[in-house]
Amino acid sequence: MSEARLTRVVCRQLAPRLADLSANHRQILRTIAQETSSGAQILILPELVTSGYLFSTAAELEACAITPTDPLVAEWAAAISGEAVVVLGYAERGDDGAFYNAAMLLTADGVLATYRKAHLWDEEKLFFTPGSSAAPIVETRFGRIGVMICYDLEFPEFTRRCALDGADLIAVPTNWLREDQPVGESPANWCIAQAAARVNRVLIACCDRTGTERGKEWAEGTAIFDHFGRLVAAAGQAHRAESEVDLIATRDKRWNANNDAFADRRPELYA
């Protein structure tokens, strides 16, 4: 692995403020500027980092929802230093009048891709419409980045498709509620991310959130897994996980002279 091929991935475990787009915008802007100017090449922020999570009314969501063409997004793109790629979760107001739990991938040139969460968790179903597309795979100068959101990860067929479609790294903005986690153990979703990374031989970077909303807390489970499913970075007190990873190395799916994680599949037995 040549050092020149290593990419610095950073996940920043922010605490968005519920239904306060303006405050969240400033935090996003500041974080993008700080991290990309100090070396982050792929920066991942949490799910719904523009809006917070625990809406009690549709009005709270509506007050925060934006389109990917919102002028705020142009400000974020303008704050990106150099060639960095940023993935973040946001509340999207669709052209169809519906709201989506979405993510975007942007560079200094603007939005390269958007994605609408396909698998909605719990009360998200009361506020959001599920997306109708598979995870996008975006060709970047660092490699191919797939984007999915939180509960999407719990569908291994979805992760598999993303990997078969060519993702080297899957960026996963999440909001893992602490109440859903086993007490005293790693976040329940880590084993799922680990397994998905290992069986697909892809990198997976999950950016969770922190803070408190309506008395609820998050797992603060931000973590980066390599393409053997090994935990290579987790957010501690600094709410920040960072790792230098080799996206291109993930394209070799061979386990040994006789096995290849993809070629060994038997799709005729899965239908």
Place this chain on the structure above:
Amino acid sequence: MSEARLTRVVCRQLAPRLADLSANHRQILRTIAQETSSGAQILILPELVTSGYLFSTAAELEACAITPTDPLVAEWAAAISGEAVVVLGYAERGDDGAFYNAAMLLTADGVLATYRKAHLWDEEKLFFTPGSSAAPIVETRFGRIGVMICYDLEFPEFTRRCALDGADLIAVPTNWLREDQPVGESPANWCIAQAAARVNRVLIACCDRTGTERGKEWAEGTAIFDHFGRLVAAAGQAHRAESEVDLIATRDKRWNANNDAFADRRPELYA
């Protein structure tokens, strides 16, 4: 959960002797008699427990391979106490002249199902022909048992199909070589079994082996996971994992009032 519905699952992490069918037969017979007479209701033994694993010649395999109608199998069935179900891995001589890395599920009445490993690991490909069927699901008095073998688990579509086909518990005879495991950590396959148990809300019981063959050792990673992906039993020095589990409880796939692990699937996005 009523106690009457609990089923005692036991995995016995045996050390078969390479290419010595007679010794392995005696060990299987003794283990079945002991365990089923002392309370095991579902007993799982390792992959290739009739033959050992690291063949260097086809002759070694041929000397051990049996058909499911072999008189030895009738002896195992006769050794089963009461209503117990036994799952074990064996080297199968097919009617077609090919050899299969196989498993069988048997009761005192005889063989209820056989299965041929669909995903072969490493040099198994030199000796065995892969199976061409999905994991069987067997209706038993304790619930529905699916059977797969070792590397099969690394294909989440395969486990998913087994769960969608109705398995409450997936019995997985394995041979996890120690050299394939991360040093000082849990067996690499645990996260895969955990994730599969959790996303499918099924029980998974993996019976690994012990012993040494040609200088190689096994991970001794025998473990039982509940339908939330929690480790509920692992083999220690006694090479034996036991747990009382509720197979019927796995049929409720709901996470909460709004989510169901199966109903939330979006198959149109996975193709």
